[in-house]
Amino acid sequence: MSEQLHLDNQLCFRLYKLNKNLTKLYAPLLKELGLTYPQYLVMLVMWQQNTPILVKDIGNHLDLDSGTLSPLLKRMEKLEIIKRTRSNEDERAVFIELTAHGKHLKNKAKLIPAKLFTLTELSKTELLNLKSSLDELLDNTTKHLS
Amino acid sequence: MSEQLHLDNQLCFRLYKLNKNLTKLYAPLLKELGLTYPQYLVMLVMWQQNTPILVKDIGNHLDLDSGTLSPLLKRMEKLEIIKRTRSNEDERAVFIELTAHGKHLKNKAKLIPAKLFTLTELSKTELLNLKSSLDELLDNTTKHLS
DNA sequence: TTATTTTATATTGTGCACAACTAAATTATA
DNA sequence: TATAATTTAGTTGTGCACAATATAAAATAA
Known part of the structure; x- marks a missing residue:
């Protein structure tokens, strides 16, 4: 089949799964x-x-x-x-x-970002690079919306 | 406020918005x-x-x-x-x-990946790099799920 | 063979996400 | 100053996404 239609080749499917994965990692922390x-x-x-x-x-x-x-x-x-x-x-x-x-919940929430960062197993550099790649893509795609 | 709790610093919020952006870019193409x-x-x-x-x-x-x-x-x-x-x-x-x-719909669908790629405004190299970064993060986060 | 466990799908209930629409208030403009 | 256009929330309806549970069939163990 045409390579481009293959699931494993699609950027959007990766983002779709990653978004679900991260939400699931947050779930037990946010449940508290x-x-x-x-x-x-x-x-x-x-x-x-x-x-x-x-x-x-x-x-x-x-x-x-x-x-x-x-x-x-x-x-x-x-x-x-x-x-x-x-x-x-x-x-x-x-x-x-x-x-x-x-207001009080903020105290508990302060611990969450660091916990999530640990679960990603990324280095600080990798995180920064990924953020800037995503920012570029956010800018580009937002331009094309309505 | 603590920097880490700021929206603009969060990887996950970027992924959340990007996932929505891309779904919205697909919508008119998939509607056909x-x-x-x-x-x-x-x-x-x-x-x-x-x-x-x-x-x-x-x-x-x-x-x-x-x-x-x-x-x-x-x-x-x-x-x-x-x-x-x-x-x-x-x-x-x-x-x-x-x-x-x-089965017939596949013919129309073949055009979609290229259209989406154009809308991302990424180079082939940027796309490949981003995919591999996301693959790494997918592997890391999947490990920590149940 | 019978009992237990596992497997595959379905159902129910909750919570987004968004399009399309309504209602009400404000602002612009002819 | 009427009236039209815009703004801000809310409502309704559809479609995921997933936890929890149910049901029935199949596989496995005793």
Whole structure:
């Protein structure tokens, strides 16, 4: 068969599997915090922001739309990790802020990146090289989207 | 905040976004075939196999379990791309085979890999280097999974 | 031969991810 | 200043992805 159609030759299939592998490596660590990986991403935004932030802005940071974020944020509110407050100035806008519990989780989360790095078995140099290759590809592919 | 918890420093977030970007680049091309990306992956297995194959073996090729594959394959059967036939020798096993339409789709699909490669804007060398880096990371991370 | 274990698929339930659409509020503009 | 266009969230529907469980068949052990 044509070589290019072969699974093992495809860049995208590698990324697809790698994304699943890494999510599975995160799972047991995040379970200690009661979070899924996408919820952890929201928390990373909140921790680095440290002030109330609009759903829209979370979406911009994570490249996610309200169809994904709305139910996800409602689940996180039910877990009492975040609080949702509709803006007074603009009734369409919803502010997201951390609860005390949500802020507290940052302490546990600090250990996660180092643990993941160990599991990759990459050297610091390999990691940096890979990141910059992926950044280039992210730039190139983003250009071609809508 | 601790540098490591910052979104922009995380390898996994890059892979997460890149996986989504590439799926979105595939979408319009696959729409012409009436396929989603996971369905396309099943077709790649079928085209390179070219004989009836068990659900289990598709799962081994793609790292997917029956919870994902069962409904996916039923949708593909409804689209008359594949046929499901329970084995006579082993009543547990289900063979998947291509319909005439499913075989025919390969002709259209042949053009897709080259189109995607163009959209990545990578050189052949960059592509090969990136693939081998991802292969290494796939090996390393797979070791640490259950 | 019977009991136990393993294997292959299916089902159920939860949580994304996103397209398409709705609703409401703001801003621009004729 | 009406009206049109844009913005921000939310809703609905579809399709993965996977954990947990179920079911039935086959293989193996006792």
